[in-house]
Amino acid sequence: MIFTFQFSRLEQKPYTETELVTALKSRDNDAYKHLYLHYRGALYNNILQLLPDREIAADVLQEVFLQIWKQIDKYDETKGRLFTWMLKLTRNMAINQTRVKNFKVHSKNEDISNYVSIIEERNNQHTGINHIGLRQQVHKLRPEYKDVIELSYFQGFKQEEIAEALKLPLGTVKTRLRNAVIELRKEFK
């Protein structure tokens, strides 16, 4: 009974964001437990969007929380919410993992042209994905928006790299990215 009570208290988010960050920075045990229980589902879902293999995704999730513990002092509250920071960290780590994977499977030349050809392949893979989230919404966008978000958000390429790969002026990539995220904001509800 007592255990259940304590557990549900943890789930109830007993911290304000500032309190939580302070506790995390002082490496408070309870704060990390709370952080994990509160955010694991959201972060795991994001990893699954990039790495559908549950076992690999779980390994990345573990690494993400380890890195949060190690890097929490780098988190700057003036630049954004804790979740935004964690999500960026998660996305970077998942992208790195997909690169490791693709590097093994595909080619020794890790340049973007490979990824563009991989996009189609992956698009097909991901249509059957069970984990509903941002990527599904992205795939509903028109193709020119979908491609720039796919390459930037899900594969981590810079705007210049995308321009080069898609043989588009940088300005066009920028415009498409902006329109794409506005569209996405409307759709992703």
Place this chain on the structure above:
Amino acid sequence: MDIKEYISSGIIELYVMGLCSPEEEKELEALRPQYKELHEAILQYEKDMEEKMLRYATLPDAETDKQILQQLASLNTPVVQMRPVQSTGLKFNWMRSVAAAAVILLGISAYFNYTLYNKTKKQAALISNSTSSPLPAADYTVITNPAITPVALYGVGSHAICRCTMFWDKSTGKAYIMIHHLPRSSSSKDYQLWAEVDGKTVNVGIINDAIRGRFIEVTNVPNQSIAFKVTLEQSGGAAQPTLAETYLEGKI
């Protein structure tokens, strides 16, 4: 600049998603403090995003939960155990464990040195002899040290529920405080430790009460102290204790 147009240009979404170019990021961060509506629009999008992502959650299996929670709990365990390797084990593995332990210890030590440095720097201006930092490793050695004098600090008046234990090493003038129960101080307040010496109340230092479940090291504890108290003072500490705000007291 037309800030409304800028806000609705998609730049906020790109920024929050981490898709800006470095120049765009720099520009936005320069504009942010100047325009309240920009700042609020960023916060709003961040909240929206967080709320949506929390809604589209997929929980990992129970085994993963267990494993990660255990790992997170172990990160806070101060002692790095180096177990003797079985004679059948490879020497290479043993070397790796030692190397890993050394790296972990170095990391922990660097972190605490940094914390101590910052804390010391912040308080040096106000109270010259006060430092407080978490004790990084081997907490149990504090308790097992035969030179240690344990001092139980009990809650006073309406704070009767509060409890801390202090382990005082007279030979080094250091004390290690463990918080069992003490409300978290706000950002504008600090707990301050005082010692009673020759009928006078002397400042010992600020207690960084954000540290829970670990020892907080306090230095320069007067050797002739006969009692201690903890009061809640304005951030940075006070020259004289605010007795009405006494939380804890303990006698040798």
